Amino acid sequence: MSSMAGGKLVKALALTAGVALSFAPGRAVWADNITDAFIGAYNTSGLLEQNRALLRAADEDVAIALSALRPIINWTVAISSNYNRRNISDVVTRTDPNNFFTGLTLSQLLYDGGAAVLGKQSAQETVLSTRQTLVDIEQQVLFRGANAYLEVLLQEETVQIRLNNVDVSAEELRASQDRFDVGEVTRTDVALSQAQLASSQADLAVARGNLDTARAEYVNAVGKSPGRTAGQPSLPNLPSSEPQAVSLAQRNHPAILSAQHQVRAFDLIVAQQRANLGPNVSLNAFAGITETYDNDDNIEDGSVSLDFNQPIYAGGRLAASVRRAMATRDSSRANLLNVQKDIAQGVTDAYARFQAASASLRASSERVRASNVAFDGIREEATLGARTTLDVLNAQQDLLDAQLAEVASRIERSRAAYQLVQAQGLLTAERLGLAVQIYDPTLYYNLVKKAPAQVSRQSKDLDRVLKALRRD
Incomplete structure (x- = not known):
């Protein structure tokens, strides 16, 4: 690869580092929607950096395998x-x-009977497998960012509902006190209203604590504190049926693609070990x-x-190496079958979860409407003496429960939607169209795949890359 390509990689890495710095804690940058959460998670994830480094190590294994074909x-x-x-x-x-x-x-x-060439080809398959593993890690990072945003949104709306409930409880306490003063209700009714207010205040304190916990997770997942959230995100594009979702996952999910490359890599290792039985x-x-x-x-x-x-006799080492390679290959084939089954089940579960959350949201919305009508009616009837204070408090609690259930159902529907996207293997920065510097794993590989000598131009390009990565 030319020095121009090396310079391109250095520039890309520098741009990525610059974007990451813009999301460093302490800067007045505020994310207020789920896309900002995705961007922050992608740019600041240490887990992504860790696995990118592991991929670069796998790239170097190709160069090491190639060196066996060159003079020493x-x-x-x-x-x-x-x-x-x-x-x-x-x-x-x-x-x-x-x-x-x-x-x-x-x-x-x-x-050597092709052993060195087979070793190089196996290393290349391992690189392809590791690339897919990196994509799977990227999905996990992005979903964690989405989940952190949704959890903050859930707790914010819960706090607001709890706060409104405290206001309503305080209003009901004042009404009970006024009615007690004129002899319409007993002290028991006042005590019930006081207990309801105290309970509402305790629930509000718990909700605020949960919000602080959600914000801490957001900082960890996204790399900065959340600002004022923009509300419920729009749903991503989803498949029209479960079979379509499963079919997309079988073709696209990085875990399956990674396992397939692992099988091919171990097939090549078996052939390499057999070649070692021959002359060189x-x-x-x-x-x-x-x-x-x-x-x-x-x-x-x-x-x-x-x-x-x-080789004539090596104490059984060579034959054992062949059998060991075959056993490892068989293990990778079984793993591929397990991964395919797990992915299919994951898609089915995510699709069912989304359908259930959608149905729950519809029912919860109707429950809120009905509970609100009931609460207003019972409270009005209580002023006329047709209802007791306990009836009003029970109606208030029913309305509160309905509102909380609606919020939770709406959040769960969004979470299930993104889980379904992830289960299909489609939750990536590129497919989401995020405004980030997409990491290109081929740039580094192209610099090292021909095992450049230390004095070559490509080696100097690699030195600049490592310096940009702060590995010098």
């Missing part, structure tokens, strides 16, 4: 002291030469100079050899 050249310097004692025809001679050697050695694999041929050479300290003697030496090796 070493510069060697050795200082040695030898002791020789010879007894020839009753003549004993002793020598203590001190030698200095410097030279170059070269080793080039010529043939390598070219070996060295050239250097040996000098003796005791005198001015020096030897210029060099050799070239073509070495053929065929």
Whole structure:
């Protein structure tokens, strides 16, 4: 890959870092809708950074596997002291030469039955699998951001309902006190109203505590404190039927795609281990100079050899390696089946959850309407003496419960909708159209896939990339 591509990656990483800094805690930047929560979660997630680094490590495994196909050249310097004692025809001679050697050695694999190539191909499949794992992690990060936003919204609306209920309870207490003063009700009615107010105030305190907890989770998931929320988000595009949702998931979910690449990687490893049972041929050479300290003697030496090796017996290690690779491959195939089943079940569960939440919301809305009418009527009847204070308080509680249930149902419907999107494998920054610098995993891979030497231009591009990543 050219240095231009390396510069593009550096620029992309720098832009990503700049966006991330704009979401750092302490800056007066306020997210007020679910899209802002998505953006903050994507730009500030340490989990995403961790798995991007793991992907870069997998990229380097391809370069390491490729290096096995290239010549290995070493510069060697050795200082040695030898002791020789010879007894020839009753003549004993002793020598203590001190030698200095410097030279170059070269080793080039010529043939290994394709084992090195298979190792490289397996590493490439592992890279593709790790990329899909990164996409799955991205889904988890984005859903956590969405869930954090919805939880803040739920607790904010709950606090508002509880606050309104405190006001209504206070109003009912004043009404009971006024009616008691004129002898229309007893002190028991006043005590009931006082208890209702105290209960409402306690529930409000709990709701505010839950809101603080939700905001703390939002900071953790999104990277900043929430501002005033914009209300219920619009629902994402959803499939028209459960079979359609399952079909989309089987084609798109990154967990399935990752498992498929894992199976192919282990198939290649089995073939590689079998190739190791066969012969290999390598070219070996060295050239250097040996000098003796005791005198001015020096030897210029060099050799070239073509070495053929065929394993005959290695203590059972090679056969065990093949069987181990086969067992690991079989495990990955079973894992693929399990993942496919789990994803299908996850889609079914999410679809059913969305349908149930939608039905619950419709029923809750009707319950709120009816409870509101009932409360207004009972309170009016109480002023005429046809209803007791307890009747009014019970109607008030019924209305409160209906309002809380409606809010919870509406939040659950939105949560279930995004769970369904995630279950299909579609909850990604690119598909959501987020205004973020999308991380491109191919840029780094293209820089390292040909295993550039340390003195090459690509290696210098990599140095700049690592500096941008603050790994230097």
